[in-house]
Amino acid sequence: MASATVDDLVMLELDANNSVSVSRHGATVTSWRHKGEEILFLSSKAVFDNVKAIRGGVPICFPQFGPWDLGPQHGFARTARWSVYHPPTSLDEGTITAILELNDQQTDNAWGYKFTLLYSITLTHTTLELKVGVENNSPKPFDFTILLHPYFSVSNVEAISVTGFENSHYFDKNKDGAKFVQKENEVKITSATDKIFPNVIGPHALLDPNKNRVVVIHKENFPDTVVWNPWTEGAKKMSDFGDDEFAHMVCVEPGFVSNRVCLEPNQEFNASMTLSVEMK
C-alpha cells in the first residue's frame, strides 16, 4: 500500500502564522493556519495512505456528490493523485497562489469523459480562496455534480450557529430526503445533521462564541449548501473518525448538487469558495 510522503504536500506559506497545506491526494486542503490558529478540522484518525479519502480539511467531491453508480461515494477527485500545475507563487506581497490539476488520464476513467480540473488555492493574510474550474475536453456533452466539503474546527458544535438560511428550505438526508422549511436565519446543531439547502446565496457565517471567532463563507456559482455533522452514532460508524470528534467539527459545504451542471464540448464551469475570519 502506498503511504504519504513529503512530495504529497503543497505548502503555501505567507509567514510562520499564516499558511495552508494541500495534499496532492485528492487536492485536499489539510490545514489553514490563520494568525496562528487552525481553522479547519482534521480527524486524529484520518488515514494518509494515498488510497482513502482524507477525513477532514477540505476534500472535493467530483463528478458526483453522494452515492454514485459508476464509482465511489462523492466521486473520484478526492482520492485521485493531482499534479502541480503551478507551484506556490507570490503574486503580490501578501498573496500566494498554487494551482493543482486533475485530468481524465490521471484517473481510472470509469466515468468515460475527457476533462480537466484546475483547482486554484490562494492565501492572503485575511482570506483563503478555493476556486475550481472544470473543462469538457470530450467530443460530447457531460454532466456532473460538484461540492467543496470543508470541515471546520469548532469549540463545541452545540454552541455554534451557521447563518444565511432565512426563509429557505432543505432536504433532510437523515429523514429519507424529506423537504422542510427553514424560517430562521441560523442553523443550530443539536443532533445528527445532514441537510441540503438548495439555492441559498450566502454568505454564511459560522459563529463560534467560545472562540470569539466568526468564519465567513462566500460562494460563487455554488447555489447549494450542505450542512453535516455525524453526531454520536454516525461518528462510531466511521473508522477514520474519533467517537467524540463530532463535538469539535461542522461541515458547511458549498456545491452545485441539487441540479446537475451540463457542459458542452470545450465549455468550462467555474465556481469558488472564499473563507475569511473575523475575531470578535
Ligand SMILES: O=P(O)(O)OC[C@H]1O[C@H](O)[C@H](O)[C@@H](O)[C@@H]1O
Ligand atoms: O463519509 P463520506 O463519504 O466522506 O461522507 C461524509 C458526508 O458527506 C456529506 O456531508 C454528505 O451529505 C453526508 O451524507 C456524508 O455522510
